[in-house]
Amino acid sequence: MRKTLLILTLLAPGLALAEPPIQGEPPFGDFRPNHHGPDGGDKEHLPGFLQGIDLSTQQKTDIKNLFQNNRTNFDSKREEDKKVAIDLHRLSFSNDFNDKNMQVLLEKAASAHKEMILQKATLDNSIYKLLTAEQQQKVQKNLAQNDGGFGRGQ
Numbered sequence: 796m797r798k799t800l801l802i803l804t805l806l807a808p809g810l811a812l813a814e815p816p817i818q819g820e821p822p823f824g825d826f827r828p829n830h831h832g833p834d835g836g837d838k839e840h841l842p843g844f845l846q847g848i849d850l851s852t853q854q855k856t857d858i859k860n861l862f863q864n865n866r867t868n869f870d871s872k873r874e875e876d877k878k879v880a881i882d883l884h885r886l887s888f889s890n891d892f893n894d895k896n897m898q899v900l901l902e903k904a905a906s907a908h909k910e911m912i913l914q915k916a917t918l919d920n921s922i923y924k925l926l927t928a929e930q931q932q933k934v935q936k937n938l939a940q941n942d943g944g945f946g947r948g949q
Contacts, residue, residue, distance in 0.1 A: 842922065847937060848930050857925050865918050872914065876907040 841850075841858065850858070883900050886892055923931060 842919065844919070844934055844938060845922070848926070848933055850930075854925055858922050861918060861921050861925075865914065869911070869914055872907060872911050876904070876911065879904045879907055 841855075845858075879900060883897075883904065886896055886900060923934065926934065
């Protein structure tokens with residue numbers, strides 16, 4: 796049981812960083828209109844770290860293409876993650892529950908979260924590399940002022 800708690804404790808930061816989309820919500824980077832803005836939503840939905848960055852039309856197109864190219868892979872990882880979460884829940888309320896079975900599922904969950912975090916970090920870096928040096932400096936400045944972007948719900 797201690798191992799299970801230890802693994803859950805180690806997974807918690809990864810869960811927070813992965814930021815998988817909520818059921819029924821568009822995934823990160825979905826280019827649907829942002830209806831939360833004061834202007835009613837003419838802005839495209841971009842990652843939070845790009846807020847306040849003036850992007851060219853070509854950069855927006857390239858970013859949109861990066862999202863579209865990663866979408867299928869991300870969706871399959873999200874489905875795998877969802878399945879493991881359901882299996883964990885079912886095992887908790889099963890006569891088959893034991894530490895060994897729970898460890899196997901926790902390792903699957905950890906692996907799925909690692910892959911999602913890696914894919915998001917790779918995508919973020921690909922977007923960052925599309926920016927000009929001046930835009931990159933502005934992103935770095937914004938992240939430094941906002942605790943690396945962790946307090947802003949990106």
